[in-house]
Structures are given as structure tokens and as C-alpha cells.
């Protein structure tokens with residue numbers, strides 16, 4: 130995969146190779162992972178994104194050591210760790226339900242990992258204070274964890290996992306139990322903490338917006354496989370598969386003929402007959418292909434003559450910052466255009482009016498499937 | 499309030515607001531007692547009354563053939579652990595009673611500890627079975643309860659006898675040359691008690707373990723705790739209520755065990771239960787029997803209070 134990352138791409142933190150995991154045997158067996166290979170870099174905020182049941186948790190648990198691979202390897206900093214029990218891996222987990230120890234105070238919870246590592250009392254106390262300060266929970270050090278709100282428990286769980294300074298922090302949908310406002314807050318906090326500590330974060334979510342806003346790189350998973358890895362912008366602007374394009378954001382799908390291939394670009398002849406430039410995935414071949422165009426990468430025009438596509442406005446939905454125009458193309462397909470509202474715009478198009486559609490630069494992406 | 503009251507009077511109402519309120523409260527109190535009366539009757543009838551009789555008896559003189567004479571004396575309470583010399587009337591320790599009491603407490607504690615050690619892995623095993631299988635294992639654990647205690651104890655006797663199964667098997671395997679003497683020993687009583695009360699330990703342990711969130715165990719492993727440390731720091735504190743309940747459920751009946759000691763201990767290895775039974779039987783000393791019963795109750799109560807106090811103090 131070609132990808133740029135804000136991380137130092139020379140040093141790999143976690144590497145998994147051809148990971149396969151089958152639960153159960155015989156007819157009842159489930160293949161949770163079907164050959165996953167990925168390298169996650171030091172100091173990277175890496176997100177696993179995918180629908181329910183695609184194997185995100187299984188992959189994470191395999192890195193943590195709670196599950197053992199049916200086949201394949203897990204490497205940490207170049208060393209094989211697949212055979213090590215969880216307590217011998219310098220990797221910590223933030224559990225979805227927090228899993229705070231109910232019989233311990235906040236401070237004892239956070240100090241637990243350090244205590245188990247055999248650190249001395251004064252160092253534990255210092256580190257607990259420092260971590261509590263980082264999650265802004267200093268005044269709760271002697272509270273029982275049952276006396277905390279959901280958001281506070283979340284912070285303690287985070288602090289507990291960060292206190293032993295692991296090489297990698299695994300987070301399995303840590304924000305899914307929080308309400309929207311708290312969630313947005315914690316997203317920013319998480320980002321800040323990753324920045325401050327410099328620890329590699331592997332974050333699981335099935336919320337695409339969360340994945341796009343927080344990550345350095347995103348891996349989109351489906352049915353036990355990683356379908357595409359890349360920076361959020363790359364995943365969003367240049368999805369290479371129908372599933373990825375569909376799963377992330379809103380998309381228009383069109384049929385076209387690919388020709389004049391030149392490296393990673395080519396020309397697409399659309400059903401309307403007009404030719405537009407397009408970005409190509411690896412190993413694209415000339416012929417009939419599906420292309421995607423994001424709604425905000427298209428423009429409407431009142432003169433259908435020199436437009437790439439023409440159609441009729443069916444519905445107009447006003448969203449405040451922008452407006453969605455639902456069109457019916459001449460081919461009968463539907464197409465959505467999203468345009469940002471200007472101070473004095475919005476009266477150019479009415480439902481029923483004939484319009485032309487033009488594409489911004491680089492708007493057309495060819496899919497593999 | 500005052501406006502209401504004057505209004506009520508003006509209309510010739512017989513009650514002021516406060517009076518009406520008081521009447522309602524009175525009626526509610528009466529209703530509550532009325533509704534509680536069946537429970538009160540039962541508690542008095544089968545709880546407090548017999549206890550009162552026992553307390554009364556323990557302060558009376560021994561009757562000539564059985565029963566009691568209605569005269570106050572502290573003799574039975576003295577006779578608990580002391581006795582008068584038959585010849586010179588001096589007061590000395592009653593070594594027989596003391597050894598029986600110590601044996602009872604010792605055997606009960608041992609039973610408690612052994613059932614805990616055996617019951618803990620058993621309960622853990624059941625908890626970690628798939629949900630559909632757990633009831634089956636629990637059923638197996640509870641199975642002995644479907645048979646009579648006497649029958650179970652006699653079957654233990656068949657196993658422990660000089661020519662019983664245990665000796666026969668060990669002889670056959672060549673582990674021993676002569677039959678071991680198992681029956682009518684403290685060991686036999688201990689084995690019998692453990693066998694009898696193990697289910698009472700497993701059940702509450704299972705109940706609390708089933709509620710244990712296994713994510714906590716994983717969190718423990720994740721934070722560098724070894725298996726032993728996870729057991730000590732994560733699992734044990736979480737299942738502590740079950741351990742306490744199991745210990746109480748085993749200790750109390752074990753210290754008062756009667757059938758087991760009688761059958762497997764022969765005449766030699768008596769426990770408090772047998773001592774009490776003797777007073778109401780062959781010894782015909784009802785006051786002493788009552789005093790011993792009460793003494794045992796007090797010991798158990800003190801043990802319980804200390805235990806609960808300690809565990810409550812630890813929780814805070």
C-alpha cells in the first residue's frame with residue numbers, strides 16, 4: 130500500500146503477518162481473521178475501522194495476547210511475541226467496558242500495572258500522580274471506581290493503561306459508551322495524549338467519522354480482511370473498492386469505460402459520452418469500470434451544454450452549511466451533489482430544473498471491483 | 499394549616515388536620531402489626547420460645563430421672579468446662595468436655611478450609627464451562643443431597659472400614675501391606691464432614707464466581723499480573739462474598755455435626771453435637787445439655803460477628 134504517514138515510517142512498532150484466526154471446529158467454525166498483514170509504525174495513531182463482526186476485536190486481542198493465532202505471526206519491534214502471554218507483552222489495553230477493578234481506588238487501579246512490574250512505592254506514587262494529571266482526574270485519586278461517571282471511568286481506564294508506559298496502547302471502541310458531547314471531548318483528549326506520550330495507539334471503531342478525524346492511518350476491514358490502508362484523506366478521496374467507498378462517507382457510483390491509461394491516471398468515457406480524467410487503483414485495466422465521485426467533488430451548472438453529465442433536480446435538502454441536490458441523470462441513475470452555501474446563493478436551482486454536472490480536479494476515482 | 503383547621507371546625511368536622519393525621523398513622527401502625535402477625539407467630543413459636551426454654555433450663559437443677567427442677571443454679575454453666583472431684587469436691591478442669599469442644603472447633607475449621615480448597619477449583623471449573631453445561635455440573639454437585647445423610651454416612655463407612663474399598667484397593671495395588679485403620683478416627687470424621695458439606699461450599703462460590711467479570715481477569719493479565727497475582731489480587735477480592743458465605747454455611751453445621759461423628763467416629767471421637775445428645779439421652783442432664791447448646795451458639799455468634807466486622811472494615 131502506498132501511504133504517507135506523519136509517523137516516523139522507518140521504525141515499525143507492531144507487525145502482523147498472514148494472521149488467520151478460526152474459532153471453533155468443523156461446521157460450527159468461524160473464520161474471524163482471514164490472513165491479515167499490516168505494519169503499524171512507532172508513534173502512530175492507527176485505526177481499525179469496519180462493520181460489526183469484521184474481526185477488529187479479534188485482531189486487537191491477538192496483539193494483546195488474549196487470543197492465539199491459528200496461523201501467522203505477531204511481531205513487536207521486530208521480535209516475535211505470538212507465543213507470549215499478555216503479562217509478558219509491553220502492550221496495554223483500554224477495554225470497551227473499562228474493566229476497572231471494583232475493589233480498588235482510582236489510584237490503586239492506575240498503580241496496578243506498575244506494582245506488578247515491581248516498581249518501588251515512591252515511583253508508583255509519582256507516576257500515578259503524573260498520569261492522573263494527564264487525564265485531569267487529580268482530585269479523584271482516593272475514590273472508588275464505582276463512584277465515577279462513565280466519562281471519568283473512561284479516563285481512569287486510559288490512565289491505567291498508560292501508566293506503565295507500554296510500547297503500544299490498544300483501544301477497543303473506548304468511546305462507544307459515551308454520549309455525543311463527551312465523545313467529541315474524549316476524541317480530542319485521546320489525540321492530545323497520544324501526542325504527549327508518543328505511544329503507538331491502535332484504535333478500534335466502527336464510526337467512520339471518528340476514524341477520519343483522529344487517525345494518522347486507517348485500515349478498513351471487512352470479513353476478516355483489511356481491504357484498504359491509508360491516511361484518512363487518501364481513504365476518503367481515493368477508495369479503491371466499492372465496499373470502502375460505500376462504508377466511508379456518501380458516494381456516487383457511475384459506470385464508465387477506462388482508456389488511455391498513463392500510470393495512476395487515465396480517462397473515463399461516461400454514459401453521457403463525455404471524457405473525464407480519473408485516478409486509478411493499482412493494476413487497473415482498460416474496459417468497463419465503476420467509478421466514484423464524492424458529492425462535494427461535483428459542481429452544478431445552469432448550462433448543461435459543456436457539462437460532463439446532465440440531469441434533472443429531484444429534491445433539494447438544505448443543511449445550513451451546505452445543500453444536497455438529489456438528481457436523476459439522463460441514464461436514469463441517481464446522483465447527489467453537495468454544494469456549500471454562499472451568502473447569496475441557493476436560488477439558482479429549483480426542483481425540476483435541468484442542470485449540468487461538472488467535476489472538480491481529481492474528483493473521479495476508479496474502483497478495483 | 500390553621501386556615502384549614504378553622505374551616506373544618508366551622509363546618510362542624512370532628513377532627514382537626516393534625517388529629518386526622520394522627521389517626522391515620524395509628525391505623526397504619528395497627529395494620530402493619532396485623533399483617534406481620536403470622537410472621538411474628540412463627541418467629542416466636544419456632545425461634546424465640548424454644549430458645550427461651552433452653553436458656554431457662556440451663557439455669558435450673560438437674561431432675562432426678564430427666565427434666566429439670568425449678569431451682570436456680572449456675573452449676574450447668576460451671577460444668578461446661580470444669581468438674582468437681584468426686585472424692586474431695588475440689589474444682590478442676592473437665593478434660594473430657596474441653597477436648598470435645600476443641601475437637602469440634604478443630605474439625606469444623608478443618609472442614610471449612612478443606613472444602614474451600616477443594617471447592618474453589620470446582621466452582622471455577624463449573625463457571626468456565628459453556629453456559630449450557632453449567633447446570634449439569636451443578637446438578638452433579640447437588641446430587642448427594644437427594645439421598646439421606648444417614649445413608650451417605652453409612653456408605654462412607656463401607657469405604658473406610660478395615661476391609662472397605664479404600665483399603666482393598668490400596669492393598670491390591672500394593673501401596674500398603676496391612677489395612678490402614680481409618681474408621682473410628684478423627685480422620686474418618688473429617689473425611690465424612692468434608693464429603694457432607696462440600697456442596698454447601700461450592701454453591702455460594704459458584705454464585706459469586708459466575709458474577710465475576712472475566713474482563714477483569716484479562717485486565718489483570720494485561721497489566722503484567724502473573725496467574726497467581728491475578729488470583730490473589732483480582733479474583734479472590736471479587737469472589738470474597740462467596741467465600742464468606744461458603745465458610746459460614748460449612749462451619750456452622752460442621753461444628754454441630756452429629757450423625758457423622760456418631761457413625762464414623764465410633765464412641766471415641768465425639769463432637770459437641772454428640773455431647774449434647776448424650777445429656778438429653780443417657781446422661782439425663784437436661785440443664786447441662788441446654789448450657790452446652792447455648793455455649794455453642796455463643797461461640798458461633800462471636801465467630802460470625804468478628805468475621806463480618808473484619809470483612810466490613812476491610813471493605814471501607
Ligand SMILES: Nc1ncnc2c1ncn2[C@@H]1O[C@H](COP(=O)(O)OP(=O)(O)OP(=O)(O)O)[C@@H](O)[C@H]1O
Nearest residue numbers: 152153159161180181182183184185186187188335
Ligand atoms: N470467542 C469466540 N468464539 C467464536 N466466535 C467468535 C469469538 N470471538 C469472535 N468470534 C467471531 O469472529 C468474528 C469477528 O468477531 P470480532 O469480535 O473480532 O468482530 P468486531 O469487528 O470486533 O465486531 P464488533 O464491531 O461488533 O465488535 C465474528 O463473526 C464473531 O462472531
Ligand SMILES: [Mg+2]
Nearest residue numbers: 185186187301
Ligand atoms: Mg469488537
